[in-house]
Amino acid sequence: MAEKVVIIGGTAAGLSAASKAKRVDPSLEITVFEKSGYISYGACGLPYFVGDMIKEPNDLVSLSVDQMTRKRGVPTFIHHEVTGIDRAAKTVTVKNLDTGDVFTQGYDKLVIATGARPIVPDIPGAKAEGVYTLRTVEDGIRLKGVVQCHAQKKAAIIGGGFIGIEVAEEMTNSGVEVHLFEMMPRLLPFLDESFSQTVLDTLTAHGVHVHLNAGVEELLTKDGRVCGVRASNGEETPVDYALMSIGVVPASDLARDAGLTLGIKGAIVVDDEMRTGDPCIWACGDCVQMKNRITGGAVYVPLGTTANKQGRIAGGNLAGEHETFKGVLGSMVTKAFDLYISATGLSLTQAKAAGYDAASSVITKGDRASYYPGSRDNTICLILDKKTGRLLGAQAIGSESVAGRINVFATAITCGMTVGEINELDLVYAPPVAPVYDPILIAASQAMKKVEG
Amino acid sequence: MAEKVVIIGGTAAGLSAASKAKRVDPSLEITVFEKSGYISYGACGLPYFVGDMIKEPNDLVSLSVDQMTRKRGVPTFIHHEVTGIDRAAKTVTVKNLDTGDVFTQGYDKLVIATGARPIVPDIPGAKAEGVYTLRTVEDGIRLKGVVQCHAQKKAAIIGGGFIGIEVAEEMTNSGVEVHLFEMMPRLLPFLDESFSQTVLDTLTAHGVHVHLNAGVEELLTKDGRVCGVRASNGEETPVDYALMSIGVVPASDLARDAGLTLGIKGAIVVDDEMRTGDPCIWACGDCVQMKNRITGGAVYVPLGTTANKQGRIAGGNLAGEHETFKGVLGSMVTKAFDLYISATGLSLTQAKAAGYDAASSVITKGDRASYYPGSRDNTICLILDKKTGRLLGAQAIGSESVAGRINVFATAITCGMTVGEINELDLVYAPPVAPVYDPILIAASQAMKKVEG
Numbered sequence: 050m051a052e053k054v055v056i057i058g059g060t061a062a063g064l065s066a067a068s069k070a071k072r073v074d075p076s077l078e079i080t081v082f083e084k085s086g087y088i089s090y091g092a093c094g095l096p097y098f099v100g101d102m103i104k105e106p107n108d109l110v111s112l113s114v115d116q117m118t119r120k121r122g123v124p125t126f127i128h129h130e131v132t133g134i135d136r137a138a139k140t141v142t143v144k145n146l147d148t149g150d151v152f153t154q155g156y157d158k159l160v161i162a163t164g165a166r167p168i169v170p171d172i173p174g175a176k177a178e179g180v181y182t183l184r185t186v187e188d189g190i191r192l193k194g195v196v197q198c199h200a201q202k203k204a205a206i207i208g209g210g211f212i213g214i215e216v217a218e219e220m221t222n223s224g225v226e227v228h229l230f231e232m233m234p235r236l237l238p239f240l241d242e243s244f245s246q247t248v249l250d251t252l253t254a255h256g257v258h259v260h261l262n263a264g265v266e267e268l269l270t271k272d273g274r275v276c277g278v279r280a281s282n283g284e285e286t287p288v289d290y291a292l293m294s295i296g297v298v299p300a301s302d303l304a305r306d307a308g309l310t311l312g313i314k315g316a317i318v319v320d321d322e323m324r325t326g327d328p329c330i331w332a333c334g335d336c337v338q339m340k341n342r343i344t345g346g347a348v349y350v351p352l353g354t355t356a357n358k359q360g361r362i363a364g365g366n367l368a369g370e371h372e373t374f375k376g377v378l379g380s381m382v383t384k385a386f387d388l389y390i391s392a393t394g395l396s397l398t399q400a401k402a403a404g405y406d407a408a409s410s411v412i413t414k415g416d417r418a419s420y421y422p423g424s425r426d427n428t429i430c431l432i433l434d435k436k437t438g439r440l441l442g443a444q445a446i447g448s449e450s451v452a453g454r455i456n457v458f459a460t461a462i463t464c465g466m467t468v469g470e471i472n473e474l475d476l477v478y479a480p481p482v483a484p485v486y487d488p489i490l491i492a493a494s495q496a497m498k499k500v501e502g
Numbered sequence: 503m504a505e506k507v508v509i510i511g512g513t514a515a516g517l518s519a520a521s522k523a524k525r526v527d528p529s530l531e532i533t534v535f536e537k538s539g540y541i542s543y544g545a546c547g548l549p550y551f552v553g554d555m556i557k558e559p560n561d562l563v564s565l566s567v568d569q570m571t572r573k574r575g576v577p578t579f580i581h582h583e584v585t586g587i588d589r590a591a592k593t594v595t596v597k598n599l600d601t602g603d604v605f606t607q608g609y610d611k612l613v614i615a616t617g618a619r620p621i622v623p624d625i626p627g628a629k630a631e632g633v634y635t636l637r638t639v640e641d642g643i644r645l646k647g648v649v650q651c652h653a654q655k656k657a658a659i660i661g662g663g664f665i666g667i668e669v670a671e672e673m674t675n676s677g678v679e680v681h682l683f684e685m686m687p688r689l690l691p692f693l694d695e696s697f698s699q700t701v702l703d704t705l706t707a708h709g710v711h712v713h714l715n716a717g718v719e720e721l722l723t724k725d726g727r728v729c730g731v732r733a734s735n736g737e738e739t740p741v742d743y744a745l746m747s748i749g750v751v752p753a754s755d756l757a758r759d760a761g762l763t764l765g766i767k768g769a770i771v772v773d774d775e776m777r778t779g780d781p782c783i784w785a786c787g788d789c790v791q792m793k794n795r796i797t798g799g800a801v802y803v804p805l806g807t808t809a810n811k812q813g814r815i816a817g818g819n820l821a822g823e824h825e826t827f828k829g830v831l832g833s834m835v836t837k838a839f840d841l842y843i844s845a846t847g848l849s850l851t852q853a854k855a856a857g858y859d860a861a862s863s864v865i866t867k868g869d870r871a872s873y874y875p876g877s878r879d880n881t882i883c884l885i886l887d888k889k890t891g892r893l894l895g896a897q898a899i900g901s902e903s904v905a906g907r908i909n910v911f912a913t914a915i916t917c918g919m920t921v922g923e924i925n926e927l928d929l930v931y932a933p934p935v936a937p938v939y940d941p942i943l944i945a946a947s948q949a950m951k952k953v954e955g
Contacts, residue, residue: 061938094873094933108873342928353938354931375926382930391930420547420561452935453906456942459928460910464917473828475795475912477835477844478807480547482905485514485806489909 051078054367055141055156057131057303059083060090061353062334063162064112065360066367067123073368080154081117082129082143087186088114093353095189096212099196100219106186134159134307136327158329158367161304161317162360165297165335165351174268179275179290183212184297192216192292196223201289204228205278207265208295209236211383214248216292217257218386227257228286230278232264239396241411241430244446251388260284297351299336312338313349321373323363331367333359342376343395343441343462344403350379380459382452391455394442394462397432406435410496414488416450418480427451429492431458431468438467438500443492454489468496504531507820508594508609510584510756512536513543514806515787516615517565518813519820520576526821533607534570535582535596540639541567546806548642549665552649553672559639587612587760589780611782611820614757614770615813618750618788618804627721632728632743636665637750645669645745649676654742657681658731660718661748662689664836667701669745670710671839680710681739683731685717692849694864694883697899704841713737750804752789765791766802774826776816784820786812795829796848796894796915797856803832833912835905844908847895847915850885859888863949867941869903871933880904882945884911884921891920891953896945907942921949 054070056063059081067079081088089112097103117125132151133142140153167182169175181192195201196219204220206213209231220227229252235245236252236259252259262282268291269277277287299316309325309332310318316338323331335351337359355377362372382391400407409432415424425448432442443458445451461471471493478485486494507523509516512534520532534541542565550556570578585604586595593606620635622628634645648654649672657673659666662684670680682705688698689705689712705712715735721744722730730740752769762778762785763771769791776784788804790812808830815825835844853860862885868877878901885895896911898904914924924946931938939947 091871091873091933091938093931093938094871097874097933102875103873111872352931354929357938358926376928378928380928380930382932382935384932384934389935393928393930418544418547419564420544420556421550422555449935450902450906452930452932453903453909456906456927456929456940457909457913459930460913460917460919460924463923463927464913464919466913466917470916471913473811474909474916475807475829475831475833475846476909477833477846477905477912478546478805479835479837479905480544480550481837482835482842482902485544485546485810487909 051076052157053155054079054158054160055154056081056160056162057141058162058164058334059088059125059127060092060164061356062164062360063160064089064117065357066160066162066331066333066364067117068121069361069364070368071121071123073365073370075122077368079123081123081125082131083125083127084130084146085185085187086127088112088117088125088127090186091353092184095183096215096219098189099183099193099216100223101193101197102219106190109186131303134303136307136330139329159331160363160367161330161332161336162334163300163303163336166300167293167297168295169293170295172265172267174270174275177268177270177275178273180268181290181292183216183292183294195290196220196225199224202226203288205230205286205288205291207278207291207293209259210294210296211381213294214252214385215383216294217252218255218384221256228260228278228288229257230260230263230265230280232281234262237390239398240390240392240444241409243411244390244428244430244444247428247446248385248388248390251385255386260286297335299349301336304332304336313347316349322366322371323359323374324366331363333363339374340376342378346403348377350377352377352379352381378459378462380455382455388446389449389451390446391451392442392444393455393459394440395432396442400432400441405441407432407441408435408499410492410499412488412492412495414491415484416448416488417482418484421480427454427488429454429488431492431496433468433496433499435499435501438469438497440466440468440471457489468493468500472497504529505610506608507532507611507613508607509534509613509615510594511615511617511787512541512578512580513545513617514809515617515813516613517542517570518810519613519615519784519786519817520570521574522814522817523821524574524576526818526823528575530821532576534576534578535584536578536580537583537599538638538640539580541565541570541578541580543639544806545637548636549668549672551642552636552646552669553676554646554650555672559643562639584756587756589760589783592782612784613816613820614783614785614789615787616753616756616789619753620746620750621748622746623748625718625720627723627728630721630723630728631726633721634743634745636669636745636747648743649673649678652677655679656741658683658739658741658744660731660744660746662712663747663749664834666747667705667838668836669747670705671708671837674709681713681731681741682710683713683716683718683733685734687715690843692851693843693845693897694862696864697843697881697883697897700881700899701838701841701843704838708839713739750788752802754789757785757789766800769802775819775824776812776827777819784816786816792827793829795831799856801830803830805830805832805834807833831912831915833908835908841899842902842904843899844904845895845897846908846912847893848885849895853885853894858894860885860894861888861952863945863952865941865945865948867944868937869901869941870935871937874933880907880941882907882941884945884949886921886949886952888952888954891922891950893919893921893924910942921946921953925950
């Protein structure tokens with residue numbers, strides 16, 4: 050008899066798992082339940098949907114329910130929330146959110162890919178009208194409605210992380226007066242301090258009002274609607290609406306209630322094959338704890354790239370493979386107007402916390418031959434182990450080309466390269482594309498001076 | 503008494519050697535002799551100087567004679583040709599090309615950084631007026647004169663390599679009708695065959711007349727001036743002038759006459775510390791033979807990046823260091839109008855010739871999230887060892903971002919990574935910059951299917 054597989058969650062991790070499992074073992078009877086009204090959407094595209102760079106919700110979607118169900122042979126249901134897992138009976142309880150019907154479905158193997166949910170702090174006004182989050186397509190539609198209607202002109206973004214910064218750009222470009230509130234004394238504090246200043250300067254130059262040292266303590270309301278923000282520094286700023294972008298936590302309630310082990314921030318603990326403590330249950334994506342690829346330590350770094358990879362691995366393994374997930378470096382890139390920000394590996398603080406005798410080194414270099422028109426600076430910070438010279442982390446800001454350079458450093462970190470070895474890399478050069486000494490080489494050469502002994 | 507160092511050649515390799523040696527041992531008395539009228543120029547920028555993207559010859563120059571002489575303490579002489587090396591007496595004979603004076607200069611240590619010179623084939627008309635080469639700044643000034651005067655409208659470029667293609671773009675953009683002659687049946691034949699077609703289509707679409715299977719057998723002349731080209735396929739094409747861009751050979755006559763060992767194509771043989779068979783003589787840059795970093799075999803791949811690195815190493819070593827040059831991958835990038843072309847490592851043909859049971863695999867993938875506006879394709883060809891899955895080479899064409907991706911592959915090749923390991927890299931992602939599955943990962947994933955066993 051065919052094995053029954055249930056997958057909870059129909060975005061990156063869940064659908065990667067479903068598709069991979071079905072490819073490896075077409076006999077599997079796989080069913081996907083997704084709570085929201087959309088599957089397979091690129092959540093990372095939501096800021097650009099809100100800013101109308103991307104027009105329609107369906108533009109964010111790469112696979113339809115019909116494609117999954119008919120073409121891939123994986124029956125997929127939206128507006129179906131799994132409300133409980135009975136590990137002894139090997140069943141899940143499912144609620145059809147459209148009809149209210151509740152039913153039970155048996156499984157031989159289960160995949161939990163429930164993702165993450167935005168943190169909404171427990172402060173006065175947090176539940177008022179006019180408070181938005183941005184995680185699902187529905188969230189995006191709601192926020193886009195208010196941003197693009199042009200009736201409400203002034204918005205607070207609470208939390209100056211990537212999403213906050215990306216939405217700040219898109220809202221500003223849409224004509225909104227944006228106030229970005231960050232609790233910390235600088236933006237993106239895992240970056241080198243000089244980088245935070247550049248990000249701040251860029252946002253300010255483009256008209257974003259950045260409030261630092263400004264944890265939001267209260268959302269002021271009038272008639273149940275947000276009308277302002279009171280920050281920890283005492284400032285009160287009148288706004289028409291507010292976006293909560295403080296961060297996310299793993300959506301691991303189902304797993305917790307089923308007695309599975311949770312780790313950092315409540316993320317589900319899995320082994321390298323993405324299996325939970327229950328041999329019939331795998332978990333993947335933004336709901337699981339992962340391993341830092343450098344330190345081997347447990348971390349929670351929810352990113353779309355990781356979710357896709359883990360989904361594939363979980364799906365392949367439940368179908369009989371034995372692939373392992375190697376861990377994360379936390380490689381990322383984002384843009385703030387014309388400034389690109391990218392990083393991989395450990396920050397200096399993280400490296401020291403992990404026990405390394407670490408140092409950092411910063412250089413700035415044009416991304417084309419100096420004599421070729423249009424060269425733009427890359428500023429690169431390398432974090433290294435002073436004893437061995439091994440690269441532990443890299444951060445870069447500047448032109449779009451920082452992304453490719455951080456990928457080189459990510460590769461180098463993965464291979465355990467020292468900055469001396471990076472300095473010997475044979476990289477490409479042509480005046481319109483890169484200088485003869487690539488910023489990568491200049492960064493490595495400079496960092497070599499920090500190596501002791 | 504201070505040691506005397508003579509450096510023959512004042513561009514990338516020679517000046518890198520001079521500057522590095524002086525930094526390591528300021529007591530050295532270093533003299534640089536450069537035959538041409540310019541030092542420290544970016545030869546790779548010459549096509550863009552010809553096309554007037556770069557206005558003045560001095561824009562190509564990063565260090566002046568005065569800076570070298572006064573600031574760096576390295577007396578540097580232009581228009582000074584070294585005409586002979588007496589290894590027994592440890593002297594060089596120098597001719598001042600401005601005055602005609604000839605003198606002898608002693609050395610304790612000598613660096614040969616004489617570079618390469620353009621191949622001018624021994625065909626009728628090759629020495630006629632209106633035949634150009636493009637290697638020195640003086641060459642560039644001459645060619646720019648005829649290109650930008652707009653009186654002569656039709657030009658032949660003989661040789662469809664990088665320089666030929668780069669100049670074809672610049673001349674076309676300057677209003678010249680360009681006929682590009684390539685002896686081989688396709689352009690850039692070390693690239694995957696489909697890539698050659700894309701390059702051809704791009705050049706043709708931008709108005710370049712590409713003649714394939716068209717080795718030039720004669721330059722037709724009238725009154726001692728070029729007036730046309732006769733190709734091996736019998737075609738005769740009237741032109742007003744012609745650029746020879748067939749390639750370069752090492753400028754190793756001095757070394758040969760001094761009895762030093764020459765290798766491939768007449769390039770000077772050096773050890774890993776850039777020293778020739780004579781313990782007092784180092785050589786570096788486009789005049790030396792190098793080692794392929796993958797196969798360990800001898801190759802001749804003259805590139806500016808290599809010249810700079812080798813110069814530094816030679817300079818450091820003659821001053822007492824013991825650094826080694828690790829070899830080349832032949833990493834390169836160029837552009838043909840809006841098409842970027844980049845490669846590293848072995849081509850499929852080279853890999854097979856080196857004894858690998860090699861295969862290649864080609865994919866095409868957008869360089870941004872599919873839903874984000876402005877995504878452009880990257881087409882990537884990976885060359886791998888079928889037995890081990892080890893990456894041996896990579897080629898990419900498409901948007902400018904191919905350069906960063908080839909640098910990742912160059913790093914991976916250097917570390918001996920397999921395509922399976924590359925597929926597990928944690929790379930950056932954001933909709934405006936890269937898709938969630940980067941083209942690098944898609945290429946690696948596809949190439950994994952070619953791995954046997």
